[in-house]
Amino acid sequence: MEDESKGNPFVEYVRSDVLFSLQQFRTGSGAERSFLIMSQIMELLFKLAYDESVRARELLDTDDIAGALWNLRRLRHVYAMLSGAWDVLSAMSPAEYGEFREQLGEGSGFQSYMYRHMEFSLGNKNPAMAGMHGGDERTYRELRRTLAEPSLYDAVLRLLRRRGLPVPDACVERDWSEPYEEQDAVVEIWRTVYSERDNYGDLHRLAEALVDLAHDFARWRSLHLLTVERLIGAKTGTGGTSGASWLRRVSEHRFFPELWSVRSTL
Numbered sequence: 001m002e003d004e005s006k007g008n009p010f011v012e013y014v015r016s017d018v019l020f021s022l023q024q025f026r027t028g029s030g031a032e033r034s035f036l037i038m039s040q041i042m043e044l045l046f047k048l049a050y051d052e053s054v055r056a057r058e059l060l061d062t063d064d065i066a067g068a069l070w071n072l073r074r075l076r077h078v079y080a081m082l083s084g085a086w087d088v089l090s091a092m093s094p095a096e097y098g099e100f101r102e103q104l105g106e107g108s109g110f111q112s113y114m115y116r117h118m119e120f121s122l123g124n125k126n127p128a129m130a131g132m133h134g135g136d137e138r139t140y141r142e143l144r145r146t147l148a149e150p151s152l153y154d155a156v157l158r159l160l161r162r163r164g165l166p167v168p169d170a171c172v173e174r175d176w177s178e179p180y181e182e183q184d185a186v187v188e189i190w191r192t193v194y195s196e197r198d199n200y201g202d203l204h205r206l207a208e209a210l211v212d213l214a215h216d217f218a219r220w221r222s223l224h225l226l227t228v229e230r231l232i233g234a235k236t237g238t239g240g241t242s243g244a245s246w247l248r249r250v251s252e253h254r255f256f257p258e259l260w261s262v263r264s265t266l
């Protein structure tokens with residue numbers, strides 16, 4: 001491809017020439033244009049969200065709670081943009097979606113590896129979701145690496161322990177690639193943080209920033225489900241699941257589980 005960026009410092013930096021070349025539509029449908037472009041935008045935002053949560057984790061590893069909170073503040077805005085993308089997609093009618101659905105074949109956002117990096121980095125570890133990328137050596141290797149690293153929530157629990165709070169051993173040294181299991185002792189620690197805000201002001205701010213994040217992610221999932229319901233009703237998904245009913249179940253997942261459980265005790 002001819003390099004159209006030469007002599008244009010903006011295009012040289014943003015590489016909009018390369019970006020636009022990626023809009024390879026499969027039909028003449030106007031709805032497909034919005035679908036592909038919004039899908040590409042979401043993929044870019046998944047990557048940004050992943051990078052920001054890794055950075056926040058690194059800051060927590062150095063006990064820099066203020067720095068991590070600053071990063072999480074930006075991450076919230078990334079999630080707001082991700083949720084806003086559903087407004088564009090839900091403006092599509094079922095008939096418009098039907099104009100290009102067949103062209104997707106078995107392709108589904110379900111197969112987005114950057115979405116998995118983002119989920120794993122926050123704490124929703126699921127080796128099977130990495131396993132489905134086994135056919136692509138590099139993607140699989142990178143997903144296994146993210147799976148094996150402590151998540152943002154693992155870093156929070158380790159920080160609580162360094163602050164002298166009684167976090168169980170099983171939370172601070174474990175096989176990070178395995179799903180995290182909720183611990184009563186951690187619910188109790190958050191109860192202490194919430195009820196003794198004078199002693200734990202920074203941890204209280206961190207807890208609420210994490211709930212903001214979990215809330216924003218849950219909103220993205222709920223809006224996805226709503227969009228799917230209005231576009232395909234109860235039809236099966238292109239990725240092979242039962243569709244809306246499968247997504248409804250997934251939508252019930254909550255990041256940072258003890259921060260939700262503790263609310264029944266406050």
Ligand code: HEM
Nearest residue numbers: 039042089108109110115228231237238239240241243250
């Ligand atoms: C607007 C039309 C869309 C419909 C009808 C739709 C439908 C579905 C369905 C039915 C599933 C379940 C898996 C399957 O059987 O395919 C799914 C999963 C998923 N979709 Fe969409 N989707 C749409 C757009 C998008 C877009 C634009 C993205 C972002 C790139 C996306 C990201 C995802 C992700 C990440 C999953 C996996 C969720 C998880 O594992 O928790 N979807 N989608």
